[in-house]
Amino acid sequence: MFVQAQVLYSFTAEPGNNELSVQEGETLTLLNQSVGGGWIEAQNSRGQTGLVPEDYIQVRGQCCLFWLYPQTQLDCVVADPKKGTKMYGLKSYIEYQITPNSTNRPVNHRYKHFDWLYERLMEKFGCAFPIPCLPDKQVTGRFEDEFIKMRMERLQGWMSRLCRHPVVANSEVFQLFLTYTDEKDWKIGKRKAEKDETVGVMVFTTMDPEIRELDPTEVEQKCETFSRFTRSMDDRVKDLLSVGHLHWKRCTGPLQKEYQRIGKAFQNLSSVFNTSGYQGEATLTEALTATGKTYEEIAEICAGQPKKDLHFLMETNSEYKGLLGCFPDIIGVHKAAIEKVKEADRLVAMNKIGPQDKHTMAKNLSTMSYALQAEMNHFHSNRIYDYNRVMQLYLQEQVQFYETPKRKMHLTHRFSQ
């Protein structure tokens, strides 16, 4: 994880000195703050790295601690689900084609391979990052086109989210999943990943933020802040999902039926009026019929609308519900580490551990805390991106949703005058 800094004064690099030219106002990612001699190693937004005088920059607050994001964002396309069979046709399965933008070479995976990847990632990163759940397993109807399409969309969402995480995306197991060359390569890689020992809390040992060590109380406070936020968001996301689910059912159920009934009622009245044999009611019966038809259209619009907007809002919130569900465990790991460091003084006094051990524990806790901060910043920036996108779409579709009935009613009104 990395700290960001803002350039206070422009600086021009001396050639051949491994220096980096920077412009006032530019944002840098600090790669190494302990170079010494008044220099800091930094990377600019174009990916160039080099030394910058530390007086020329201002390190941002700790809320601005970020993972180092790659120049090119990894992504992949999940497509082309194909039915395969094995055991002479006794068993059948769906294979998806996954093409990463890094190699542009497709690989094939079945759902159970995704599941295997999920298990590995949980094992390796589950203490540090929220690893989103895989889309539900489902046994009945799992070869129906509708279901396959939905699962593919969700696997796409799952993969894209993992690709966006710089640490996960860069991990050996994830790269194996996306870029294995042949069956043998896959099998060897699989075995290696299953034997990986840098899992669980060990993953923090691979990180070295090289910044100020934190006091356990400070870590505890930060931890509490994150915990509070994720718990509150979890509650709110669940509320939205619950009322969204209710609304979906109402729109596609009783409300659709009611609009259909209203539509029929207007049209039936129009039909009776048409049998009156009385002159001069064409305008009225046309208005009644048009109103009836408009209500039938509203019924369809109403029933079809959730798929157009609520669906995406629900999908995004479901994904976040999954992510948020991971935080209690992550927070739990942190709290346990805090307790351990708090106990360390006693253990040192009892000679159960040495002062050096205590220092290592405190340093590890700081690393964990910085990792959590970087992770929260990752979470927030993704959250803002995801919710912005889904709200844009939602509002756009809602405008359309009200526009159509309005236009129809307006036309009917105009022609009935």
Next chain:
Amino acid sequence: MFVQAQVLYSFTAEPGNNELSVQEGETLTLLNQSVGGGWIEAQNSRGQTGLVPEDYIQVRGQCCLFWLYPQTQLDCVVADPKKGTKMYGLKSYIEYQITPNSTNRPVNHRYKHFDWLYERLMEKFGCAFPIPCLPDKQVTGRFEDEFIKMRMERLQGWMSRLCRHPVVANSEVFQLFLTYTDEKDWKIGKRKAEKDETVGVMVFTTMDPEIRELDPTEVEQKCETFSRFTRSMDDRVKDLLSVGHLHWKRCTGPLQKEYQRIGKAFQNLSSVFNTSGYQGEATLTEALTATGKTYEEIAEICAGQPKKDLHFLMETNSEYKGLLGCFPDIIGVHKAAIEKVKEADRLVAMNKIGPQDKHTMAKNLSTMSYALQAEMNHFHSNRIYDYNRVMQLYLQEQVQFYETPKRKMHLTHRFSQ
């Protein structure tokens, strides 16, 4: 009741001959078709009467048999409900002020006077015309402002409908109700009306259509046509009322609550996001809050809408439900008369009645049938007028109903981009 005719050729009246000048294409109401000598007495749309040569006009089909409508349509304003007391304050009641456009002089009536009028009209005209029911009696809460306002509106509707009926509006009892000068006048008039003997089927004896006598089978057919129409319309009106009632309850109940919940869910999510401490999410949280507020507004719009449009649609349909409920009795009276005329031959053969009696019975039946035709035409023309008016209003309000959420969502979308 009167037959209408169209002028085929223009005709200029000789002065002093009681003739009427007419223009080609003009519509006339025929007052007397048995003047003789090739002349017919007619009235033009400006109320002028006189003789017209019968070759110059074409009598319209029997579907165009109308009551003679007055030049100026009678109407009245029901207003200014006032609480009164009697028996030294032991009993209290509401008195309404009714001002007819014929005298422009207000008279006062309590609900029980309306009820008395209803009884008289039912007795006198119930066999011939649908007399709409009075708005419901209600004991609990009958002095609450909301209830008084609603009852006044309905009494207004009831009176206006009766004013529009030329035969009812012109009757002595109805005129008494609208134009009595003082308490004594009212009491005398009341007593007289209660002793009126031209009630029930006797009312047909006051009408003389002076046109072709009808065969009982022909009358039966017409009767069947009207019966079928009114029964079908009754069914359809009840359907519309029933689904309208359901929709009203949904809009002001579960749907309003659901929109409120959605609104709260968006706003709560926005509140949590605001506590993230992360920069750059103002646009998102504003969009979420605005969407939430829009949903709360939609909840109010949704709950308030029925009063703006469905209310009037329901009131009109309720009135028509009342009117349609009168037709089975009216049709029943006709069917009994048809049976009687059909039996007449047998009775003549048995010497129970004379041939002249049979002729009178047949003539009376024709009158009844013509009266029913005129009444149906009255019903149809009012129906078209009433439904046109209510549909205009309904559609106009529906356009507004969809316009507001659309505009709000559009604004939110624009500002969130």
